[in-house]
Amino acid sequence: MNERASLGNIDGGIQVGKSAPMGGLPRRKEPISATGSALARMLRLQHSLRTFYREMGKPKVCFVLGGPGAGKGTACEFLVKKHGLAHLSAGDLLREERKRAGSTYGELIESCIVQGTIVPVEITCKLLENAMNKIMTESNGEQDKFLIDGFPRNLDNLEGWTKQMDGKTDDRIVLYLNCPLEVCEARIMERAKTSGRSDDNIEALRKRFKTYEESTKGIIEHYRGIGKVREVDSSQSKEAVGDAVSKLWSRTLAMSSSHLFLLTHYGPVLTHRTQPGDLFMLIPLALHLDNFQFSYFLCFFQVDVSVIIKWRKVLTIKRSRNAWKVCLKSG
Numbered sequence: 001m002n003e004r005a006s007l008g009n010i011d012g013g014i015q016v017g018k019s020a021p022m023g024g025l026p027r028r029k030e031p032i033s034a035t036g037s038a039l040a041r042m043l044r045l046q047h048s049l050r051t052f053y054r055e056m057g058k059p060k061v062c063f064v065l066g067g068p069g070a071g072k073g074t075a076c077e078f079l080v081k082k083h084g085l086a087h088l089s090a091g092d093l094l095r096e097e098r099k100r101a102g103s104t105y106g107e108l109i110e111s112c113i114v115q116g117t118i119v120p121v122e123i124t125c126k127l128l129e130n131a132m133n134k135i136m137t138e139s140n141g142e143q144d145k146f147l148i149d150g151f152p153r154n155l156d157n158l159e160g161w162t163k164q165m166d167g168k169t170d171d172r173i174v175l176y177l178n179c180p181l182e183v184c185e186a187r188i189m190e191r192a193k194t195s196g197r198s199d200d201n202i203e204a205l206r207k208r209f210k211t212y213e214e215s216t217k218g219i220i221e222h223y224r225g226i227g228k229v230r231e232v233d234s235s236q237s238k239e240a241v242g243d244a245v246s247k248l249w250s251r252t253l254a255m256s257s258s259h260l261f262l263l264t265h266y267g268p269v270l271t272h273r274t275q276p277g278d279l280f281m282l283i284p285l286a287l288h289l290d291n292f293q294f295s296y297f298l299c300f301f302q303v304d305v306s307v308i309i310k311w312r313k314v315l316t317i318k319r320s321r322n323a324w325k326v327c328l329k330s331g
């Protein structure tokens, strides 16, 4: 499903964000001795669980940046087809809003586009927020992974997103498509023959390059500084870029969302990062490590079955009522 643009306008008015999948922590089954350290451990665990649930319920975002013509849209289309992600292009949403009858911002948007400057973030961010909400609502919350293409482009975009979205999204990584500007120029001039875009001409392109050099590169460096940039050489063929971004997605994003957590009141006792291609199941996992009289938490997790199989050396897994029970093997 290609969900590029055409997804919302500023008057859409849908609330962003969705509530965490679980309302709160399950009740303890058995009381534990009320020592200070046990209490401290409980509080720590409660805090990490709350963080975990909060992050799990948020839409996951991968920003896609690079120069004009670096191949952002093309790479996103590839990821949509291969990995079923939702693609929101800030530029496409702005162009859509520009032509919407009755839009208050049509003229402002057009003037920014032909001048190669950046539209005020309140407009772009609202369009993105509405489009994300539309996709999440229509998919019943199942589509929660977004490629946001061409955003944040400058400091105003970055600060506005942080303020307007205020932790409502889980901003995972920045996919940076690095391509020499001469290559970008040749691509855009080729695209200009058929695109009909008012900024696909050499004059507007030079202005867009200037904005990219002066504003967007600083944003990429900001994200690099906090370890979020994943870089791909996008001067390669479309197939090679597609392969590279797909591998990146599998290795970085899929892995980071697929941990196996065994939670006890002593904290997560084991976590495991999965490999691309592992089998995933969404199952209710109830943990009760009998020997240690741990209380259990009934949780929904993405569980990598092959990991469970490895751990069967020390753990047994039984189905009990409607839940899975994990016990330490005796002897």
Ligand SMILES: Nc1ncnc2c1ncn2[C@@H]1O[C@H](COP(=O)(O)OP(=O)(O)OP(=O)(O)O)[C@@H](O)[C@H]1O
Pocket (backbone or CB within 6 Å): 066, 067, 068, 069, 070, 071, 072, 073, 074, 075, 091, 150, 187, 188, 190, 191, 234, 235, 236, 237, 238, 239, 241
């Ligand atoms: N790896 C590639 N090799 C050759 N041509 C490419 C490659 N990637 C994209 N193109 C072509 O270059 C042009 C620009 O690509 P695309 O629209 O994906 O870039 P973009 O970064 O999204 O551009 P913009 O910022 O202007 O929207 C398109 O005509 C596309 O078909």
Ligand SMILES: Nc1ccn([C@@H]2O[C@H](COP(=O)(O)O)[C@@H](O)[C@H]2O)c(=O)n1
Pocket (backbone or CB within 6 Å): 068, 090, 091, 092, 094, 112, 113, 114, 116, 117, 118, 119, 120, 124, 149, 150, 151, 152, 153, 157, 199, 208
């Ligand atoms: N965050 C953004 C993104 C885009 N724009 C404006 O749209 C033009 C075209 O963007 P593309 O990503 O489709 O190349 C861009 O030059 C800007 O004028 C913006 O303002 N803010």
